[in-house]
Amino acid sequence: MSLPLSLPERCALPEGFLGQLRERFGAALQTADAVRTAHGSSETHFATILPDAVVFAGSTQDVVDTVNLCRAARVPIVAFGAGTSIEGNASPVCGGVSLDLTRMDRILAINAEDFDCVIEPGVRREELNVRLRDTGLFFPIDPGANATLGGMASTRASGTNAVRYGTMKDAVLGLEVVTPDGKVIRTSRRARKSAAGYDLTRLYVGSEGTLGIITQITLKLHPIPDTISSAVCGFASLKGAVDTVVQSIQCGVPLARVEILDAMQIRAVNRWSKLDYAELPTLFFEFHGSAAGVAEQVELVRSVAEANGGGDFLWSNLPEERSKLWRARHEAYYAAVNLRPGAVGWATDVCVPISRLAECITATHDDLAGSAIPATILGHVGDGNFHVVFSLDPNSPDELAEVEALNGRLIERALDMDGTCTGEHGIGLGKQAWLEAELGEAVDVMRAIKRALDPDNLFNPGKIFSL
Amino acid sequence: MSLPLSLPERCALPEGFLGQLRERFGAALQTADAVRTAHGSSETHFATILPDAVVFAGSTQDVVDTVNLCRAARVPIVAFGAGTSIEGNASPVCGGVSLDLTRMDRILAINAEDFDCVIEPGVRREELNVRLRDTGLFFPIDPGANATLGGMASTRASGTNAVRYGTMKDAVLGLEVVTPDGKVIRTSRRARKSAAGYDLTRLYVGSEGTLGIITQITLKLHPIPDTISSAVCGFASLKGAVDTVVQSIQCGVPLARVEILDAMQIRAVNRWSKLDYAELPTLFFEFHGSAAGVAEQVELVRSVAEANGGGDFLWSNLPEERSKLWRARHEAYYAAVNLRPGAVGWATDVCVPISRLAECITATHDDLAGSAIPATILGHVGDGNFHVVFSLDPNSPDELAEVEALNGRLIERALDMDGTCTGEHGIGLGKQAWLEAELGEAVDVMRAIKRALDPDNLFNPGKIFSL
Incomplete structure (x- = not known):
């Protein structure tokens, strides 16, 4: 499949x-x-x-x-x-x-004055933030899973706060890479910017291990904001929730996180994480800044939400309350899969220009409603990026075929809106045909690079594209 | 030479x-x-x-x-x-x-809701911002010169407000490129992020026309801030000026622009742009945000400046005053070259981790002081990036050799600090030996890519590296 x-x-x-x-x-x-x-x-x-x-x-x-x-x-x-x-x-x-x-999970250097650190690829993101805590800095990128930083770099991961802090392409300052011919190269020095030759850092980020093995990563860090405030808000409609995000961003609000969960995903989260949110299309927000800055952001977003059918904001300002809220969000995948006992998950993601997001999500929601297979929508709505998680009977070829068709229609919908077949999961095995549909002959340029750097096709063969 | x-x-x-x-x-x-x-x-x-x-x-x-x-x-x-x-x-x-x-200077689309536009490569950055004015959006990257966006993408340009808004690698969402085999490819769709295959956008950005010809550019835009405030502040020492910037950034102040000019550069600017700043190491600031946000930033930076030997802040809050201030900064290169009649300019740039910036700038200043050739220091100090402009007698081989030696020592100093031989000018002809010194065998990976994509070496041959 x-x-x-x-x-x-x-x-x-x-x-x-x-x-x-x-x-x-x-x-x-x-x-x-x-x-x-x-x-x-x-x-x-x-x-x-x-x-x-x-x-x-x-x-x-x-x-x-x-x-x-x-x-x-x-x-x-x-x-x-x-x-x-x-x-x-x-x-x-x-x-x-x-x-x-x-x-390979050592933290080799923390350069607090320069807002960076040098780590080995096996370090996991939660561990990194624990180790950084005393410095007043944090590493923002958060794909949900407690992934390794090497894996996150390799798939160009992003997640809940990419809307404010960018993706791994923005977070990685430089890499040490072992090339297919066994050389150890460094893709850049530790300066914040450089115009020295081809951007090999960005070439390896997202190349899914097909061009080399990452053995060290220099990461940008950010100061922990003075004020962090999280809130949950339910909406009468999916469209109202999406429009709230789009309009807030268009007003220049620097949202740190903003996640959408449809009613089915809220039901799953309530069951899995023992919570009791109203089963409505819901936004999870996080605001970062100075006290005054956060107050300004909150005021603006509340008024936008109200105009779009949003209910009250449920606040989580204490660290332990915030952790609970975001843990529920992070467990959303497992919560969705476990809507059915014995099911396996199929998680897909697309990303579209935000002007098309409400249309894309509502059309997808309508399409899913025509299927008996449980499916939830959730996503990093500030980037135009959302996921569908299907809870699939692993022994049913019919269900597999149905999900394949639903996934195909979702991706076609996104491509028709000038979107991408994957915002953050990568191509791997599952999206190869869609990469061709999305980028056409540009994939031949990728193939030429692959052949030049890994002529024997030994590095993660069979991924991203056929050769 | x-x-x-x-x-x-x-x-x-x-x-x-x-x-x-x-x-x-x-x-x-x-x-x-x-x-x-x-x-x-x-x-x-x-x-x-x-x-x-x-x-x-x-x-x-x-x-x-x-x-x-x-x-x-x-x-x-x-x-x-x-x-x-x-x-x-x-x-x-x-x-x-x-x-x-x-x-090829058409603006093909302005997607205000998505904060992007699609342009041809011959559009110049000043013209772009004039055309955007009615949308409430602007394109921030500003290398000083009124360059074309195609050229800016090709050299991975940045400039005065990269500290806040990033460089061309961050600003370019996607490209249309004509490849050496005459194909027209598009490197990405218009979604804000994607994990679909190799990051060809970032590969072409900074490749200086050696891998293809850029024929369309999709650029990220930003909302024009509610409040923009500019100021000039002189310091007793270069180190005090640099430390002010580094400490402000370490406090999390989102400076929109911060430029350093040494005393010699201020003298040149005063003469060329008919101004009367005190001939001191000087910072030019710009703050962007809400009224309250800017007030917060200004208060913090003033106290940091005062602690580092800074004088009064001279404010330019009206648009025409701000334009005058930044025009003076933009003319700094010509001002510096014209310190001597009939001279030609040699402009170099390096970028170092900001923790080493004060040391790098002061050591460079001391080195320049030992030469009779007029030279100024100016730079985008928030990124750790600074320039030296030499005002050179074009008919003196001795001066040329002396500048070559000064430039070499500057770059060695930057590399010793884990910096780069060019923050934003690119390698072109002038920095090829230094690229090898900086990145070693990684340059062989660049060569392999070049050979794979341009096997006849017809696209801007002789640049970045020898083949």
């Missing part, structure tokens, strides 16, 4: 290859079924495909040596982080080595 | 090529000396090198046809905009066709 147009053939490992790996890595090489399964399965609907072996890298040198051994033996190599990607991005579809980077 | 390590050889045009161009383009093909000279000379110290011919493109199809004719005849093609680049970026060092894009 949703596999790419043509997958490279899976070959048996060359004789002696596992022995070479074992000699170099000892216990950091693992081939037990349980480990391979953990590195071959997905949180979403994609079929489990096992790697032949898993190497747990502890250093850049480990990565270099793995790359060199794999290249010599022409064995595929797939970088692996928290395993929270959505579109089968880290599935070892051609077998080979799954290169687990979670042991 | 400052030429790349090895230039491709300049060949005579193949027989019949000019006839083919003439047949296709008629009067839009020009070969007169005056026109060729205008397309082969530079505002800085680089020697004039004439193209063989100039094509004035009026449409994407004109660009496609020029590319196809050049490719068939293996003739170099160099995109040309306003001619305001600093590092010889558009110099036709291998001859061939200079492709002038200034007639």
Whole structure:
């Protein structure tokens, strides 16, 4: 299901290859079924495909040596982080080595004066923010899942506060990368901006491990705002909720987060997280700034919401209340999948110009209403980005076909509005045909780059596009 | 002087090529000396090198046809905009066709609700803002010169308010590009964010015309702030001025612009723009926001400035006063060059982590003080980015050698601080050796991309790196 147009053939490992790996890595090489399964399965609907072996890298040198051994033996190599990607991005579809980077989880430097830090790719975003707390700084990008920063960079992740702080393309200042020919390169220095040559940083961000393995990341940080205020507001209609966001942004309100959840998603969240929000189309807001600045923002947004059929704002100003609110939002995917016992999730995302967002969401809502498969809408509405999560019977080919059709219509709708087939999940396995539909011959330019930098097609083969 | 390590050889045009161009383009093909000279000379110290011919493109199809004719005849093609680049970026060092894009100056769409517009590459930034005025939106990036947006995208320009609004990499939402094989591609749709494949937008931004010709640009726009307030403040020392900026940023003040001018630069500006600022290290500020927000910012910055030896703030709150102030800043380059009659300018730029900025600027100031050649320091200090402008006797090889040495020491100093050899001017001809020093083997990755996308090396050959 949703596999790419043509997958490279899976070959048996060359004789002696596992022995070479074992000699170099000892216990950091693992081939037990349980480990391979953990590195071959997905949180979403994609079929489990096992790697032949898993190497747990502890250093850049480990990565270099793995790359060199794999290249010599022409064995595929797939970088692996928290395993929270959505579109089968880290599935070892051609077998080979799954290169687990979670042991590379050191924070190498925090340069508080420069608002940056240097970390290894296996650091997870929640851990990073815990470690930063004493500095008065934080790392804003929050895709929901407690992903690794390496994985977030590789899929060009964003999430709930991209509307204010941007995506991983904005957050990454520079990378250390091991290239397919085993070189260790640094894509930039630590200056805030540079015009020195091609922007390799942005090329690797979002390349899903197909061009190299990220071994260090320099990230931009932000000062923790003086005042943080969160609120929840229900609306009479989805359109009223969306219009509130669009109009607020058009008034220049620098919303820090603004999330939409449709009534079905609120029902799921209420059940899963034991909450009691009214089952209405709902916005979750967060405001950042000085006390006066936040007050100004809140006043404006309230008046806009009121004019669009919004109810009262339920405030969460204490840190523990805010955590509860956002934890509920972060658990929304699991909440949606568990609308049915034994279901698996299929999560899709599109992004459209915000002038078309209300139309896109309401048309999608109407389309979903015609299906018996439970589906929720939620999204980062300030960017024009929203998700649909389907709760799918894994044993029903009919349901699978129906979701495939619903997903296809959603993406066509987004492309017709000059939108994209993925705002933040990446292409992975699931969106390859749609990438062609979206960008046409530009995909040939991507292919030319891939062939130039990974001529043997060993780095996460079978992803983003067919070669 | 400052030429790349090895230039491709300049060949005579193949027989019949000019006839083919003439047949296709008629009067839009020009070969007169005056026109060729205008397309082969530079505002800085680089020697004039004439193209063989100039094509004035009026449409994407004109660009496609020029590319196809050049490719068939293996003739170099160099995109040309306003001619305001600093590092010889558009110099036709291998001859061939200079492709002038200034007639492609239409604004194709203004999508006010989506905060974006679609333009042709020959639109100049001042004209764009005049055309946007009625929408309540503006385009913030301001490199000083009234450059074309195509040129700004190609050099990854930034300028006075990048500290708040980012650089061209942040401002460009998508591009239409004519590739070296004559295809017209679009690098992205108009959604605010996307995770769909490699980030080709960011690859072309900053590639200085070496990978393709930009024929359309979708730009992000911003709401004109309610309140704009500008001020000038002199300081007892350069270090005090720099520390004021760094500390203000560390306090989270969202400065919209903050420019440093050393005492020599103030002297030049006073003479050239008929002003009477005290000849001290000086900051030019601009604050954007709501009335209350700006008041908050100003109060904080004033107290920081006072603690760092700053004098009174001279305010310019009326639009015409603000224009006068920023015109003086924009003319700073010409003011500096004209410190000596008959001089030519050599403008260099570096960018360092802001924690090292005071040290980098003061060490540079001390180094310049040991030279008799007039030189000024000015810069976008909020980013850690500053320029040195030398006022050079064009007929003195000794002065040239001395500036080359001063420039080299400046860049080495910046690289030692983990900075970059160019914050915003690009590599062009002048910084090629320094790009290698800065990024080492990463430059080989750039070369591989260049070879893959432009295998005949016809697009702005001899720039950024040797092949």
